[in-house]
Amino acid sequence: MSEVIVVTSGKGGVGKTTTSASLAVGLARRGKKVAVIDFDVGLRNLDLIMGCERRVVYDFVNVIQGECTLKQALIKDKRIDTLFVLAASQTRDKDALTKEGVERVLKELDEDGFDYVLCDSPAGIEKGAALAMYFADRAVVVVNPEVSSVRDSDRILGLLASKTRRAEQGGTGVEQHLLLTRYNPERVANGDMMGITDVKDILGIDVIGVIPESEGVLTASNAGVPVILDDASDAGQAYADAVARLCGETLPMRFTEAQKKGFFSRIFGG
Amino acid sequence: MGLFDLFRSRPKNTASVAAERLRIIVMQERKADGRGGHDYLPTMRREILEVIRKYVNVDADAIDIHVTREGEDEVLELSVTLPERDRDAGAERGRADEASSGAD
Numbered sequence: 367m368s369e370v371i372v373v374t375s376g377k378g379g380v381g382k383t384t385t386s387a388s389l390a391v392g393l394a395r396r397g398k399k400v401a402v403i404d405f406d407v408g409l410r411n412l413d414l415i416m417g418c419e420r421r422v423v424y425d426f427v428n429v430i431q432g433e434c435t436l437k438q439a440l441i442k443d444k445r446i447d448t449l450f451v452l453a454a455s456q457t458r459d460k461d462a463l464t465k466e467g468v469e470r471v472l473k474e475l476d477e478d479g480f481d482y483v484l485c486d487s488p489a490g491i492e493k494g495a496a497l498a499m500y501f502a503d504r505a506v507v508v509v510n511p512e513v514s515s516v517r518d519s520d521r522i523l524g525l526l527a528s529k530t531r532r533a534e535q536g537g538t539g540v541e542q543h544l545l546l547t548r549y550n551p552e553r554v555a556n557g558d559m560m561g562i563t564d565v566k567d568i569l570g571i572d573v574i575g576v577i578p579e580s581e582g583v584l585t586a587s588n589a590g591v592p593v594i595l596d597d598a599s600d601a602g603q604a605y606a607d608a609v610a611r612l613c614g615e616t617l618p619m620r621f622t623e624a625q626k627k628g629f630f631s632r633i634f635g636g
Numbered sequence: 637m638g639l640f641d642l643f644r645s646r647p648k649n650t651a652s653v654a655a656e657r658l659r660i661i662v663m664q665e666r667k668a669d670g671r672g673g674h675d676y677l678p679t680m681r682r683e684i685l686e687v688i689r690k691y692v693n694v695d696a697d698a699i700d701i702h703v704t705r706e707g708e709d710e711v712l713e714l715s716v717t718l719p720e721r722d723r724d725a726g727a728e729r730g731r732a733d734e735a736s737s738g739a740d
Binding site: 511512513516517520521524527528554557558559560561564567568569 | 649650651652654655657658659661662665666669671
């Protein structure tokens with residue numbers, strides 16, 4: 367059975383698409399067959415972050431509406447052969463996605479032997495976000511250590527616990543993880559930013575990764591290369607750790623402590 | 637941090653303020669969602685408020701409802717803050733009644 371993982375957050379701009387792209391690449395690099403689906407109908411962006419925007423011919427809505435086959439719409443990644451992207455449609459019709467349609471696509475991916483299906487949720491709690499989470503087995507809730515993001519994440523946790531197929535079936539529910547992004551250890555040390563424990567205690571679920579605020583994220587998105595492929599960047603390495611934890615490995619958190627400053631940088635700044 | 641920053645006063649710890657505000661609002665919203673296990677609390681609070689308002693004009697935030705654990709038991713705490721003026725008016729009416737009954 368393929369495992370469906372939703373990457374969600376409630377609030378926009380916290381790093382859902384960056385995270386979806388990097389987790390998908392990370393899982394595929396481990397030899398898994400992975401599809402990553404952009405649920406943000408009308409505001410397609412995953413294709414840009416994955417660097418395949420010029421190869422989009424058919425999209426998710428085309429598949430759902432029977433205008434093409436799933437195979438025609440899946441874009442094979444040029445870097446890793448087991449990774450496929452399903453782009454969002456640019457249509458303005460919000461009802462283009464249906465529960466039955468999404469279910470059919472997920473079933474077909476399962477039959478095609480995909481190990482993981484990542485659902486990149488749009489921001490908000492409207493239909494696209496609701497459908498992205500509905501069939502999920504696990505959820506990665508992306509959160510910035512900032513008040514509005516944390517509050518919105520808690521709303522999403524509430525929806526995951528009630529408005530998903532697993533919640534309706536009444537079993538163990540959707541397995542939930544937090545992924546902190548834009549984490550700035552120096553600001554945490556100064557008391558200007560909430561730390562990992564604060565966010566974890568407030569939301570009450572485990573943290574699967576902490577991605578430091580990093581220049582690498584912007585340069586990677588500029589180039590259309592998911593940041594996890596930039597082995598030199600701390601954000602890339604932190605995503606690789608998060609993928610390992612998703613696969614059940616236990617690793618200590620990295621890049622979460624403030625750097626000790628030397629004498630000269632203390633005096634002269636920098 | 638440069639030399640001149642040393643002379644600047646440190647702002648107070650805003651992260652702990654944020655965490656505290658979030659703890660409170662998240663707890664409230666979980667109760668309102670029915671995730672705290674007491675999904676009837678918001679409705680009950682609203683109904684109690686309506687009853688009280690038949691007699692005293694109180695603000696919407698005058699009622700505080702909490703469920704706390706004491707060992708095995710759960711305790712429902714309800715506190716209502718009455719407005720100053722109404723209480724005075726009530727007390728005066730009470731004295732007037734006494735005075736009139738005294739005259740009889």
